[in-house]
Amino acid sequence: MMFQIHFLRNIRRFSSSTRQVIRNVKQTQQLQFVQRTLHNVSSAHLQNVKNVYLVDETSEISQRHIQSGSNRFTCRTYNCGELRLKHVGERVTLCGWLEYQRMNKFVVIRDGYGHTQLLVDDKDIEVQKLLSTLPYESVIKISGSVVSRPKDMINPRQSTGEIEVLVSSFEILNKAKEILPFNIREFQKAKEALRMQYRYLDLRFSEMQKNMRIRSQFFMSLRTFLVNECQFVDVETPTLFKATPGGAQEFIVPTRFPGQFYSLVQSPQQFKQMLMAGAIDRYFQIARCYRDEGSRSDRQPEFTQLDIEMSFTDVNGVIRLIEELLHYSWPECLPNLPRVFPRIAYEDAMETYGTDKPDTRFEFTLHNCTNALKNNENLVCDNFGAYFLVFPEPYVILSKAVKERFSKLAQKYSESKFLQNKVDNIETWLIKLSRLLGNSVIEELKIALQPHNNSAIFFGYGNRDEVLSLLGLIRLEYVNILEEQGHKIKKDGMHPIWITDFPLFEKGDTPGSLNSAHHPFTSPHHDDVHLLESSPLKVRAQAYDLVLNGNEVGGGSIRIHDPAQQERIFKMLDIDKQFMQHMLDMLGSGCPPHGGIALGLDRLLATMLNTKSIRDVIAFPKTFEGRDPVSGAPSPISEHDKKLYHLEIVDNKS
Amino acid sequence: MMFQIHFLRNIRRFSSSTRQVIRNVKQTQQLQFVQRTLHNVSSAHLQNVKNVYLVDETSEISQRHIQSGSNRFTCRTYNCGELRLKHVGERVTLCGWLEYQRMNKFVVIRDGYGHTQLLVDDKDIEVQKLLSTLPYESVIKISGSVVSRPKDMINPRQSTGEIEVLVSSFEILNKAKEILPFNIREFQKAKEALRMQYRYLDLRFSEMQKNMRIRSQFFMSLRTFLVNECQFVDVETPTLFKATPGGAQEFIVPTRFPGQFYSLVQSPQQFKQMLMAGAIDRYFQIARCYRDEGSRSDRQPEFTQLDIEMSFTDVNGVIRLIEELLHYSWPECLPNLPRVFPRIAYEDAMETYGTDKPDTRFEFTLHNCTNALKNNENLVCDNFGAYFLVFPEPYVILSKAVKERFSKLAQKYSESKFLQNKVDNIETWLIKLSRLLGNSVIEELKIALQPHNNSAIFFGYGNRDEVLSLLGLIRLEYVNILEEQGHKIKKDGMHPIWITDFPLFEKGDTPGSLNSAHHPFTSPHHDDVHLLESSPLKVRAQAYDLVLNGNEVGGGSIRIHDPAQQERIFKMLDIDKQFMQHMLDMLGSGCPPHGGIALGLDRLLATMLNTKSIRDVIAFPKTFEGRDPVSGAPSPISEHDKKLYHLEIVDNKS
Known part of the structure; x- marks a missing residue:
């Protein structure tokens, strides 16, 4: 067996076989700190062996290719989401991140597959001492025996909640810094900018996994x-x-x-x-x-x-x-x-939803009343259209704030008119409307609108494309507000x-x-x-x-x-x-x-x-400005690159 | 059924159902030329159907998703490499390129999967007339019955060589130009530059497929x-x-x-x-x-x-x-x-093969004789090495042309000396060599070289890295020449x-x-x-x-x-x-x-x-200059792009 030799100041505790190695090495006076290798490396004994091909089949990892998927070619025998009651009694090796510990004794180890609870023996003072100062998120490797948890300690929400591992060997593979930009705790998630900058930390969250x-x-x-x-x-x-x-x-x-x-x-x-x-x-x-x-x-x-x-x-x-x-x-x-x-055909989608990407998880579709108005010479323009959108009881939430939000939206559409009203009595409202649109259309509108007392009515007319776009947006926005206010509007599931x-x-x-x-x-x-x-x-x-x-x-x-x-x-x-x-x-x-x-x-x-x-x-997305938040790219180029690519930079503002 | 209507001047012949359509269409006086559609398109009858979702399940292609892999969602029932004796009697539809025809009657249709032979009935004058002027590489669609070939017509080298298809319907889907940049014939392959420029033609060759x-x-x-x-x-x-x-x-x-x-x-x-x-x-x-x-x-x-x-x-x-x-x-x-x-370790690869990417399909390895010479003060330099490479009978091909080729190669290595000789008698050659290297090393060299009468010997000494690189190259080159001359040196198969x-x-x-x-x-x-x-x-x-x-x-x-x-x-x-x-x-x-x-x-x-x-x-490789041979990229950019990216071009030669 060969051993990896490291100058790591943070190694304080070793398994018994490692300690034997330390003694051996100390005798040779070569080193102060030693860490047991993950595995032996074959290449050394190929040195000076000319033109003879050797394959090392003694390696711990080489032997492991009979194991299950996620552990093949590694030094672990299981991942941290894998152990069940059927493994009780088995000696296992796990690798992962120190997620949590209590009393230097109850430890949770985490990897991309899940969590496993570890138990350090009361008598294992060395490991307890090590744990007392080891920062969370340090990478560790442990071996031990799988035991079933006492009945009252079973955690049904955890895939490995029925077992724990009694630690017999504990190694620090890589110590983490005391303070990281944020902790890997669901209940204290960091702001997105920070999460992006330290994406490798963010990826450890189970949701990103x-x-x-x-x-x-x-x-x-x-x-x-x-x-x-x-x-x-x-x-x-x-x-x-x-x-x-x-x-x-x-x-x-x-x-x-x-x-x-x-x-x-x-x-x-x-x-x-x-x-x-x-x-x-x-x-x-x-x-x-x-x-x-x-x-x-x-x-x-x-x-x-x-x-x-x-x-x-x-x-x-x-x-x-x-x-x-x-x-x-x-x-x-x-x-x-x-x-x-x-x-649905594009034209029908526009008519019905005011958009070519309709959210069909809910109804509340647009209603065309162009025909009712098309003879009104005061209104009609090129490409004229008139549409309304009705939300009946109990969906009338047209507060002042909501109305202002929609008025602002409507301001962007200069070639169309827009009305929004909380209508208690449709007859009364239509009479008011007749002052604007003329009496002749009221009867037709009445038929189109049906008895919509106690409704929120949005009404748009003018340039048809604008009216459709605006009402399409309001349809979405209004439903979002309804959902924020506790109404369940959008159907669950997938609606392609x-x-x-x-x-x-x-x-x-x-x-x-x-x-x-x-x-x-x-x-x-x-x-x-x-x-x-x-x-x-x-x-x-x-x-x-x-x-x-x-x-x-x-x-x-x-x-x-x-x-x-x-x-x-x-x-x-x-x-x-x-x-x-x-x-x-x-x-x-x-x-x-x-x-x-x-x-x-x-x-x-x-x-x-x-x-x-x-x-x-996306594993490594760019910011909305197109920056890579991890490396800070884009960045200035060298004079060499400018020359090679025949470029000069002009700092114009285009 | 809906029909696709096209203004294609090159359509001259239609299946009987198509002709019926033409008659129908002609009656409506809308069109001069009509081509039967590949399939009907569902969307038309969704027009003016507001907010009702329809799915067309009557389409020819929709029905076909029960078919085998390569034909699902297409209008063919088999590809051109698929038909066997077991299909005899079946009515099939094939699509592909017109590869060859003889007497307007014997036709070969090709696609990416293979070739199928078609037979046009003597009485089908219309198809024969059509074929007489149809350029090769036109895309056609045929229907017909699978029949077994007469025994003397079976082609055992072709996967579909036991059958042919009796054509009952023949359509031109897209006519090719009379003259293409090159023909799709294995025996008249075009030069690489032309193949690259018209890569879409080149991809039709069975090797590229x-x-x-x-x-x-x-x-x-x-x-x-x-x-x-x-x-x-x-x-x-x-x-x-x-x-x-x-x-x-x-x-x-x-x-x-x-x-x-x-x-x-x-x-x-x-x-x-x-x-x-x-x-x-x-x-x-x-x-x-x-x-x-x-x-x-x-x-x-x-x-x-x-x-x-x-x-x-x-x-x-x-x-x-x-x-x-x-x-x-x-x-x-x-x-x-x-x-x-x-x-093999890097050091050993260099010692043995003179390269870190050795071709292990053949032996002829380098031999280190540095030790034999290392006491010769006239020779030894920093990082000194001396190596030879021997090709025994029957591999002695050291003609004047070959020697000149290697001398040219050796000129690039200024810190090493290089000898190449056709050696009939090793004793005589060593005596000659002693004039150069001194008497003291001859005995040792003799042991190292063994009895290598009738050999080609390459001998290099000086800067070790140079000697190894040079002899590594000569090892490859010499074997390539041997193979060109008919010697079988490289083992077949894969040698990782x-x-x-x-x-x-x-x-x-x-x-x-x-x-x-x-x-x-x-x-x-x-x-x-x-x-x-x-x-x-x-x-x-x-x-x-x-x-x-x-x-x-x-x-x-x-x-x-x-x-x-x-x-x-x-x-x-x-x-x-x-x-x-x-x-x-x-x-x-x-x-x-x-x-x-x-x-x-x-x-x-x-x-x-x-x-x-x-x-x-590679489907679309670039030339050795980095140009895209199909589109000609790279190319000049617009003033808009220069402004947007704050660039000016400087035509310096770096």
């Missing part, structure tokens, strides 16, 4: 379904690429060629379409993507998406794939996901919905110009191709989004595969054909019809786990 | 072992990070903060160590990493590594993990991997070997300064800690490399977990402690002993699959 481990398991299940059940091919595509016209701001990466830059991909869109042309007909990748969106809360400059593309498919094919994929992969510990998700038939284009920045609503490779809806010239804004796309509990968690489309149609769309979008020649060439080389989707895995996980922020499902 | 699909399967198996068998946690770490002191040149990424940059990580080293402190005690990630090495053949600016870290382990633990991992994941179609790999006990430091650029041989977080060997002050260059590290068939495919180490020792190493390396304070804080917060490894997956796969270049196992 759960989030990280569920994320990993979920990803594994996604892959298992795609590869093993459906023969998808996992292909890694480059992240250093060329700028994509339109779309989000992309990070740039200077090269040694003066003035020439890569862009960091915002999605592998072009590559996955090339894979389709390349006969990789079922592609997926859990891909890192990048967007420089500046400071935005709950966004990350780098994020992870499940990127999927399939040949010889259609909207239904992609939608069914994702439904089956998520059903297969869904963690058992979470509320069930339906086997098939409802679908597909939004289909998005518009292909949206208005561009200059009059008459068009932008892609999704991206320029999206196929128009078959039925609307004839509208491309005459009414492009009315053309629907073969595009779909997946929304879960009001969060957009994915989106995709069937792509254009006909090079002539693609060229036509580029032209309509004023995208320089030469810039995209490689895509046109690709489509003309024999490219199958294809489509796909990307799921935003950070947001999906945050929604699944119902965390406050996506940062809670 | 095999490489991509094996890569995906191999990655899946690696993950399955780590997650399912060993409870590793897959954690994604950021790529936008802070510059790491020392090490390779890192790409930089400007931000909206003037003069402040991220660096693209060259490895997740710091993050994975933080995960260990964060109780994610078994971490892995298939991670994208970045290095700006300028123009270097067979390197890529972005590459993929399997990154692993484990707590409570040692050198043996990591080595056994990797051996079991690779054994579990090894593709069945490749030569077997041994269950346990031999190990661990190189252990690397030095901790190497000499820095300035006298007396030190660099890390691996990285500054590497733990020194327990037995050598006492040499840190006195002889740092003699300190071995707990570091190991994995070498396969002469290629370095991985490397790792046990890390320092004691903050005091880490601080000491930083100081020895002249690394500013403040720059690394977050790592020292992390170690001091209670960090378990830990170690890990990274496998370079691109190189590993290239070695496994024995490809000419790592580019052959």
Whole structure:
């Protein structure tokens, strides 16, 4: 056996075998402090053995590969969440963090799997002395025997609550500092900024452990379904690429060629379409993507998406794939996901919820009364719409503070009018309203509103898009306030919905110009191709989004595969054909019809786990400013780098 | 049923059901050209259906999720490599590329899975006419009946060689251009530059299909072992990070903060160590990493590594993990991997093979004769070494051209002397040699060389490191020449070997300064800690490399977990402690002993699959200059980007 020799001033107590070693070593007068090694290391006896290959099979760890999953190749025999009554009598070795101790005798050891209670023998003065000064969060290794707890000491809330370990050997592997930035105690959780800066401490909390481990398991299940059940091919595509016209701001990466830059991909869109042309007909990748969106809360400059593309498919094919994929992969510990998700067209979602990412955990939908008002010449404008939203008893909470909050919201919408009222008697209220809208519409409104005495009524009219957006926001806000006040409004569980038939284009920045609503490779809806010239804004796309509990968690489309149609769309979008020649060439080389989707895995996980922020499902998130809170990046570069990349810094404020 | 309506000028022939549709559509006078859709699309009938969720379960593709893996969610019933005798009589639908046709009648359709032969009925004049002008590589969809081939037409080399499909319906999904940059024919493969530029064509070759699909399967198996068998946690770490002191040149990424940059990580080293402190005690990630090495053949600016870290382990633990991992994941179609790999210490590898990545598929090892010469005052210098390398009969191929090649190689080593001779009689040769080396050493050399009449002898002496490197290179080169000349030297199969006990430091650029041989977080060997002050260059590290068939495919180490020792190493390396304070804080917060490894997956796969270049196992590789051959990236940036990132370009030549 070889022994590791360390100059650690904090080692004060050793197991009996270690003490024997100390005596041996002290005799050689080499050292003052000695720590028993984790294991012997084989390499030493290979020294000076020329051209002879030896394998050390005597190592403690080598022998352990017959053990169960989490302990293979380590010096522990169990993790701290593993021991049960059936292990009573077994001699075990555990490693972990000193979480708590009482009377230098009752000790709790913790690792990422759970907690185990240790018991130090009254006679073991040495260990007790050691414990008396050992800071919490120090890393220890213990051996001992598993014993059952006395009946009155059983802790049913703890997975290891029926046993404890009688310590026979106790080692300090690494002593922690006396004072850490915060303690690992659920009831005294630190502020987020501090948690982020010392993320390695924050990760020790059981909630972060759960989030990280569920994320990993979920990803594994996604892959298992795609590869093993459906023969998808996992292909890694480059992240250093060329700028994509339109779309989000992309990070740039200077090269040694003066003035020439890569862009960091915002999605592998072009590559996955090339894979389709390349006969990789079922592609997926859990891909890192990048967007420089500046400071935005709950966004990350780098994020992870499940990127999927399939040949010889259609909207239904992609939608069914994702439904089956998520059903297969869904963690058992979470509320069930339906086997098939409802679908709603974009236009209907806007009409009903005032948003294209509706939270369908509750009703309270918008009501269209445009027809009732459309003959009123005083009101009607371009793209006119009138909608109301009603919350009946017992949901009338329209206090002054709430009303002010909504009025502030409404101020951002300058092309629409907004009314909010606590209505005791609908008849009386309508009469008041008639002063504003004219008498002629009252009868029609009465029919539309039905008998809504004792209601909170929100009423918007004017520019239809604005009215819908505003009422959509109020629908969410009002329900949040109701929930804060103790009403249970949102249904539990998972409520996914597909939004289909998005518009292909949206208005561009200059009059008459068009932008892609999704991206320029999206196929128009078959039925609307004839509208491309005459009414492009009315053309629907073969595009779909997946929304879960009001969060957009994915989106995709069937792509254009006909090079002539693609060229036509580029032209309509004023995208320089030469810039995209490689895509046109690709489509003309024999490219199958294809489509796909990307799921935003950070947001999906945050929604699944119902965390406050996506940062809670990311191991090392950046701050809302895009800073790495652990290292402080970004930071200044060296003169060497400036020269190498032909850069000078201009401190303009853009 | 809904139908997709297209303006495709190249559609000339339709199945009977399609023709019916055309008639219907023509009656409506809407269109000139119609193509039958792949499938109906559900969304249309959701239009104007307010707040009612409908799911279309009538779609052709929706029904298909009961099918086998590769065909689920598509409009085909089988892929082109799937049909066998047992399918005879079945009506099938296939999609793929028109690979070949003869007499407008015998057709071969191809996809990523294989080839299927189609037979067009003599009476089906319409399809024959269509085929007569259809360019190869067009994408088609056919339906038909599976029939067995006549006995004399069976092709045993083709997986589908026993059947063919009698075509009853034939559709063109996307017509290819008449002339493509190159044809998909094994016997007329294009030059690499062209293959790279049109990678989507290149990917259609069966070899690239095999490489991509094996890569995906191999990655899946690696993950399955780590997650399912060993409870590793897959954690994604950021790529936008802070510059790491020392090490390779890192790409930089400007931000909206003037003069402040991220660096693209060259490895997740710091993050994975933080995960260990964060109780994610078994971490892995298939991670994208970045290095700006300028123009270097067979390197890529972005590459993929399997990154692993484990707590409570040692050198043996990591080595056994990797051996079991690779054994579990090894593709069945490749030569077997041994269950346990031999190990050799760095020093021994250098002595024996003249390199730390020895190709152990053949012998011909170096022989040390330093002792025989070390008393010769005329020869001996600092760090003196003398070695020879012998190739006996029948391996004597020391032609003038070969000798010149080696002389050129030797010129790069200015501090050593080099001799190469075809030796018929060793006695005579030694007498000649004595004129150079003096008589006294001849007897000793004679013993060392043994009776090596009829040999090629390479002899080097002088600076030991130079001699070893030179003879190590000649060992490889000479064997390559032998193989080119028809000798079978390299053993078949997979020959992995661990190189252990690397030095901790190497000499820095300035006298007396030190660099890390691996990285500054590497733990020194327990037995050598006492040499840190006195002889740092003699300190071995707990570091190991994995070498396969002469290629370095991985490397790792046990890390320092004691903050005091880490601080000491930083100081020895002249690394500013403040720059690394977050790592020292992390170690001091209670960090378990830990170690890990990274496998370079691109190189590993290239070695496994024995490809000419790592580019052959990467879907979209960059050129040796770092250019993306498809899009031409990198490219100039806009004025908007320059302003946003506070940059000016300086066209200096560094």
